[in-house]
Amino acid sequence: MMKDNRMDLHTEPFVLNMGPSHPATHGTVRFLLKMDGERILHCETEIGYLHRGFEKHCENGTWTQVFPYTDRLNYNSAIQNNVAYALAAEKLLGITGKMPERCTAIRTIMCELARLADHYTGLGASMLELGALTAFLYFVEARELVWDLIESVCGARLTSNYVRIGGLSTDLPEGFAAHTKQVFATNRVFWTEFDKLLTKNRIFLDRMRDTGALSREDSIAFGFTGPLLRAAGVEYDVRKAHPYLMYDQVDFDVPVGFAGDNFDRYLVRMEEINQSIRIVEQVLAKLPSGPINVDDPAVRNPSKEAVKSRMESMIFHFKNTIEGIQIPAGEVYVPTEGSNGEVGFYLVSVGGGKPWKCRVRPPCFALTQAVGEMVKGGFLSDIIPTFDMVNLIGGECDR
Amino acid sequence: MFDYTYLPEPSLVPYLIEMMAKIMFIFTMNVGVFAPVLGWVERKQSALMQDRIGANRADVFGFTLFGLVHIATDALKLLVKEDFIPRGADRTLHYLAPFIALVPALIAFAVIPFGGQYDLWGHKANMVIADLDVGILYVFAVASLATYGSVIAGWASNNNWSLLGGIRVGAQMLSYEVAMGLTLVGVFMVYGSLRLTDIGVAQENFFHWGIFLQPVGFILFITCALAENKRTPFDVPEAESELVAGYFTEYSGLKFAMFWMAEFLEMVTISAVLVALFFGGWQIPFVTHAGLAGFFGFLGPNGAQVATMLVHVGVFWMKVLVWIFILMLIRWSLPRFRYDQLMNLGWKIILPLALANILVTGAIMLLVK
Numbered sequence: 001m002m003k004d005n006r007m008d009l010h011t012e013p014f015v016l017n018m019g020p021s022h023p024a025t026h027g028t029v030r031f032l033l034k035m036d037g038e039r040i041l042h043c044e045t046e047i048g049y050l051h052r053g054f055e056k057h058c059e060n061g062t063w064t065q066v067f068p069y070t071d072r073l074n075y076n077s078a079i080q081n082n083v084a085y086a087l088a089a090e091k092l093l094g095i096t097g098k099m100p101e102r103c104t105a106i107r108t109i110m111c112e113l114a115r116l117a118d119h120y121t122g123l124g125a126s127m128l129e130l131g132a133l134t135a136f137l138y139f140v141e142a143r144e145l146v147w148d149l150i151e152s153v154c155g156a157r158l159t160s161n162y163v164r165i166g167g168l169s170t171d172l173p174e175g176f177a178a179h180t181k182q183v184f185a186t187n188r189v190f191w192t193e194f195d196k197l198l199t200k201n202r203i204f205l206d207r208m209r210d211t212g213a214l215s216r217e218d219s220i221a222f223g224f225t226g227p228l229l230r231a232a233g234v235e236y237d238v239r240k241a242h243p244y245l246m247y248d249q250v251d252f253d254v255p256v257g258f259a260g261d262n263f264d265r266y267l268v269r270m271e272e273i274n275q276s277i278r279i280v281e282q283v284l285a286k287l288p289s290g291p292i293n294v295d296d297p298a299v300r301n302p303s304k305e306a307v308k309s310r311m312e313s314m315i316f317h318f319k320n321t322i323e324g325i326q327i328p329a330g331e332v333y334v335p336t337e338g339s340n341g342e343v344g345f346y347l348v349s350v351g352g353g354k355p356w357k358c359r360v361r362p363p364c365f366a367l368t369q370a371v372g373e374m375v376k377g378g379f380l381s382d383i384i385p386t387f388d389m390v391n392l393i394g395g396e397c398d399r
Numbered sequence: 400m401f402d403y404t405y406l407p408e409p410s411l412v413p414y415l416i417e418m419m420a421k422i423m424f425i426f427t428m429n430v431g432v433f434a435p436v437l438g439w440v441e442r443k444q445s446a447l448m449q450d451r452i453g454a455n456r457a458d459v460f461g462f463t464l465f466g467l468v469h470i471a472t473d474a475l476k477l478l479v480k481e482d483f484i485p486r487g488a489d490r491t492l493h494y495l496a497p498f499i500a501l502v503p504a505l506i507a508f509a510v511i512p513f514g515g516q517y518d519l520w521g522h523k524a525n526m527v528i529a530d531l532d533v534g535i536l537y538v539f540a541v542a543s544l545a546t547y548g549s550v551i552a553g554w555a556s557n558n559n560w561s562l563l564g565g566i567r568v569g570a571q572m573l574s575y576e577v578a579m580g581l582t583l584v585g586v587f588m589v590y591g592s593l594r595l596t597d598i599g600v601a602q603e604n605f606f607h608w609g610i611f612l613q614p615v616g617f618i619l620f621i622t623c624a625l626a627e628n629k630r631t632p633f634d635v636p637e638a639e640s641e642l643v644a645g646y647f648t649e650y651s652g653l654k655f656a657m658f659w660m661a662e663f664l665e666m667v668t669i670s671a672v673l674v675a676l677f678f679g680g681w682q683i684p685f686v687t688h689a690g691l692a693g694f695f696g697f698l699g700p701n702g703a704q705v706a707t708m709l710v711h712v713g714v715f716w717m718k719v720l721v722w723i724f725i726l727m728l729i730r731w732s733l734p735r736f737r738y739d740q741l742m743n744l745g746w747k748i749i750l751p752l753a754l755a756n757i758l759v760t761g762a763i764m765l766l767v768k
Contacts, residue, residue, distance in 0.1 A: 016560075
């Protein structure tokens with residue numbers, strides 16, 4: 001007689017507190033997990049550990065003083081936030097169509113460089129957490145090279161503070177095109193090595209495929225944007241849907257997945273790296289010459305020489321600095337395609353030199369709220385790739 | 400238990416001297432050389448793979464010695480660190496666990512021959528500490544004892560992460576020990592012995608090396624051995640991104656160092672077993688023992704034996720080093736398994752393949768005979 005060995009062992013779920021200081025919950029988030037052994041029964045996501053009152057900060061500074069704060073939203077791609085804010089403020093000013101061509105082109109280049117840096121960091125860090133430290137360091141090296149480029153333009157690697165309302169703080173340096181070409185050549189090698197190490201690796205595939213999947217409908221319902229939405233099969237990219245900067249003048253593809261799992265998310269990001277390189281190369285090839293700032297001293301400060309030699313210029317400089325750029329009353333929302341999804345600024349002005357309201361729509365917030373749904377029923381280890389693909393940036397999510 | 404057959408009757412003193420010398424030698428090699436130096440090798444090797452420089456900051460009067468000084472600073476740091484025991488932990492077991500983990504790692508090497516047998520001034524010296532006739536089974540038995548250390552550490556820490564790590568380690572070790580034992584049955588069948596010295600002697604002919612006679616067994620064994628070693632891609636019990644540090648999350652100072660040392664020593668032991676079973680042990684390809692002794696004939700009979708012994712021992716450690724290097728290459732290249740995938744691999748893939756390997760080996764042996 002075979003004894004029935006499915007004895008009724010008394011088990012009960014236990015609560016596991018993952019984070020806020022846990023190696024995998026970078027960006028400072030907390031998961032309250034209800035576990036049945038290794039299986040996740042329920043996952044509660046708690047955010048807000050990095051809240052520092054971004055919106056209130058903005059209301060207390062001039063329009064220009066907001067830029068350093070935007071750097072600290074998604075610090076992996078700071079310039080994109082700079083650009084998004086500048087675009088919104090310029091729309092409020094009504095100078096969107098009057099921006100110099102060179103300024104728009106350089107902004108496009110810098111946005112895509114920031115996207116490269118962000119994807120290199122995000123993908124690399126994900127691999128680090130899956131245990132592939134070597135792949136991580138290959139992409140960190142690639143990111144460092146991109147940061148070298150950004151540093152050569154604006155002097156800062158991480159928090160760039162590069163863009164200004166109505167222009168840019170500096171022009172591209174000498175030999176930027178050649179430097180970029182050289183960096184891209186190296187980074188293509190890193191990309192290939194990374195791809196060879198992982199994309200067809202059986203262990204990697206098992207970890208990524210069918211984990212953290214969310215259907216197309218659910219992704220839309222949760223308000224997903226960016227690579228995660230595209231991985232679920234929705235071809236929505238702000239750069240194509242609502243073109244801004246030079247995106248309607250360059251040729252690039254939007255990679256789209258179909259399964260909506262972590263592997264598709266990985267593939268979408270990998271391909272976006274190539275597309276960003278493509279965009280930068282195209283824009284660099286037809287980079288227009290000319291000024292980088294609008295010719296309006298009430299918006300963009302006159303040059304230093306003018307300020308020190310001409311009375312009117314000095315007055316404008318003084319007024320712009322002390323009182324801030326005067327932006328007429330109104331409200332505006334401008335969406336842009338950030339590395340993780342739609343980054344949009346909602347600005348309200350009641351006239352005067354300070355924003356009355358500066359609200360940012362962070363892509364991570366919508367993605368993070370779905371983490372519980374994505375990992376439910378999975379294994380504890382599935383949180384790792386899922387959360388890495390969400391790529392939560394605390395600075396942006398918690399503001 | 401010990402096999403005293405090779406012991407010449409009246410000479411207990413040379414026997415004791417030989418025994419002590421061998422134990423001292425292995426202990427020095429493992430604890431004094433390998434455990435600390437492997438930490439440095441691992442840093443430098445991973446740095447090499449990852450286009451980095453690696454640890455090179457610590458110095459003594461300006462000499463960094465390629466980062467070797469870090470060994471001393473590491474040891475000093477671990478010595479003076481606070482020995483932290485979390486509240487609610489089982490203090491006795493928390494203390495005991497690292498010892499239970501380390502001691503098996505230290506003694507597992509006892510049966511592995513690091514050289515052949517040599518006639519030295521009428522005394523027959525056998526380059527193995529304990530020439531047991533159960534040989535490799537002893538390694539398995541001792542290695543599975545080490546599992547207790549990890550499981551107890553996980554249990555005694557009063558921490559959910561440690562507990563999960565402890566459970567994982569228990570399940571993983573149990574699963575892979577079964578598979579590992581079976582992967583080697585083919586080797587025992589081919590050589591007709593469990594005694595590692597016999598297997599070593601049988602590999603004097605280059606084409607009788609384990610890798611040629613048991614290629615499938617070799618691949619299966621190295622997979623299981625990696626899993627037993629708990630290093631990437633099998634470092635599920637200590638997966639730092641999931642379980643912080645798994646079962647030794649709550650350990651610091653020297654007790655942490657003991658777990659760390661146990662891991663490195665296990666790596667040395669695994670490499671040594673690999674060499675002893677599949678890569679000819681101390682043998683040099685196409686050079687017989689007698690041939691080598693003949694080459695050193697100009698040193699006189701005893702001198703020739705001593706020279707042969709030194710060459711053989713050197714060759715053995717060289718092979719072990721190569722294997723440690725390969726194990727590290729694997730460790731730095733691959734991502735980590737998920738817990739259930741690891742179990743599937745062990746039970747559903749390696750175990751059936753190991754059984755099939757035994758069957759095929761048996762069939763071929765029958766046919767050849």
